[in-house]
Amino acid sequence: MNFRTCDIFCNVIDNYGDIGVSWRLARQLANEFGLYVRLWVDDLASFAKLCPEADAGLDMQHRRGVEVRLWPQAFPDVQVADLVIDAFGCALPSSYLAAMAVRDEPPVWINLEYLSAEDWVEGCHKLPSPKPPLTRYFFFPGFTKKTGGLLLEHDLLARRDAFLSDKNQQQAFWQSMGMEMPSADILKISLFAYENGALTGLFNAWADSAQRVLCLVPEGRILPQVRQYFGDEAAGQGYVRGNLEVRVLPFVEQERYDELLWACDINFVRGEDSCVRAQWAGRPFVWQIYPQHDAVHWEKLQAFLNRYGATLGAEAVPAMQSLWQQWNDEGDAGQAWSAFANQLGQLNLGAQVWAQQLSSNNLTLNLLDFSQEIGTMRAFKIDG
Numbered sequence: 001m002n003f004r005t006c007d008i009f010c011n012v013i014d015n016y017g018d019i020g021v022s023w024r025l026a027r028q029l030a031n032e033f034g035l036y037v038r039l040w041v042d043d044l045a046s047f048a049k050l051c052p053e054a055d056a057g058l059d060m061q062h063r064r065g066v067e068v069r070l071w072p073q074a075f076p077d078v079q080v081a082d083l084v085i086d087a088f089g090c091a092l093p094s095s096y097l098a099a100m101a102v103r104d105e106p107p108v109w110i111n112l113e114y115l116s117a118e119d120w121v122e123g124c125h126k127l128p129s130p131k132p133p134l135t136r137y138f139f140f141p142g143f144t145k146k147t148g149g150l151l152l153e154h155d156l157l158a159r160r161d162a163f164l165s166d167k168n169q170q171q172a173f174w175q176s177m178g179m180e181m182p183s184a185d186i187l188k189i190s191l192f193a194y195e196n197g198a199l200t201g202l203f204n205a206w207a208d209s210a211q212r213v214l215c216l217v218p219e220g221r222i223l224p225q226v227r228q229y230f231g232d233e234a235a236g237q238g239y240v241r242g243n244l245e246v247r248v249l250p251f252v253e254q255e256r257y258d259e260l261l262w263a264c265d266i267n268f269v270r271g272e273d274s275c276v277r278a279q280w281a282g283r284p285f286v287w288q289i290y291p292q293h294d295a296v297h298w299e300k301l302q303a304f305l306n307r308y309g310a311t312l313g314a315e316a317v318p319a320m321q322s323l324w325q326q327w328n329d330e331g332d333a334g335q336a337w338s339a340f341a342n343q344l345g346q347l348n349l350g351a352q353v354w355a356q357q358l359s360s361n362n363l364t365l366n367l368l369d370f371s372q373e374i375g376t377m378r379a380f381k382i383d384g
């Protein structure tokens with residue numbers, strides 16, 4: 001089957017992860033693999049945060065090689081694509097499903113799932129889920145060859161390395177954020193997080209630390225707590241307490257967020273997509289996992305730590321484990337900080353090995369290969 005068109009459906013539940021992953025995948029399929037991609041999204045305001053040139057008032061627009069469409073309640077009558085992807089199990093419009101069922105050649109239908117490092121993922125990856133007369137296939141991102149891998153643009157690691165070896169690019173980045181490039185002895189930390197009661201302890205630890213810390217906080221859910229920490233202090237260019245300086249940054253477009261991760265020594269990330277980007281940055285990071293009601297996120301967190309820990313030196317593992325635990329539990333992250341900071345050398349090495357190790361397992365490529373397999377399998381069955 002020759003895949004020329006693709007429809008991606010994205011229902012924004014909350015935050016930016018659903019649209020973040022969908023938008024990244026859409027761009028890659030269009031720009032690296034030449035598919036005509038339509039991205040259907042039910043919340044264009046969220047999309048516009050990641051892609052600032054987007055107009056949230058337009059039902060249809062072309063952005064970065066992708067046709068971006070508002071997913072309305074009353075779904076329009078459109079031609080079904082060769083490849084249909086529902087992001088994170090969102091329910092497709094019934095009229096579109098009906099059109100899929102009667103298409104001469106049924107589309108390949110993929111349910112792109114959430115990312116998890118847990119073992120069960122390997123057993124569920126690529127499983128069919130019959131929806132007669134159609135079949136939907138589960139596609140799981142993951143960290144092993146028996147999973148779908150991770151989203152990775154073909155040139156991302158090369159762009160990262162070019163950025164890291166080019167002072168001019170770095171300077172341009174800092175200037176675009178309204179700052180001079182900080183000197184090398186300052187520890188630079190980006191902080192993208194949900195509300196978190198552990199922030200005070202962490203800020204205290206940074207304020208009291210021997211090394212100067214520059215913390216960059218993109219606008220978002222943790223900002224009220226940052227303001228509260230500094231109380232009545234006027235922000236001016238930034239907030240300062242002891243050896244800690246905090247700067248609030250605008251939410252940058254998705255492609256530029258990588259630069260922020262590359263420019264920092266340590267990155268605090270959350271959810272799913274920023275966590276993956278922090279891994280590609282090849283730098284130590286701290287992950288605030290998306291909390292789930294039934295607390296299953298703890299297993300997910302530990303599963304990741306187990307895999308990631310295998311690339312680290314023996315002393316770095318408990319240091320990382322402890323800070324991640326405290327940060328996610330809103331506990332005493334300040335206390336866990338110093339052990340983590342002492343292991344930065346090991347954590348850096350491990351992060352680089354990890355990124356290199358994962359880079360041969362490219363999600364988009366795997367997804368297209370799998371879709372091709374399904375297409376071929378079907379043709380075989382029909383012909384036979």
Ligand code: TRH
Binds near residue numbers: 275
């Ligand atoms: O926004 P999130 O918390 O999204 C979450 C998770 O994806 C979670 O798994 C999901 O269930 C829930 O939403 C509904 O975190 P995430 O996944 O990191 O998405 C943030 C996106 O925002 C990511 O694509 C990076 C991008 N981003 C920017 O483009 N600019 C910025 O300045 C920042 C801070 C982030």
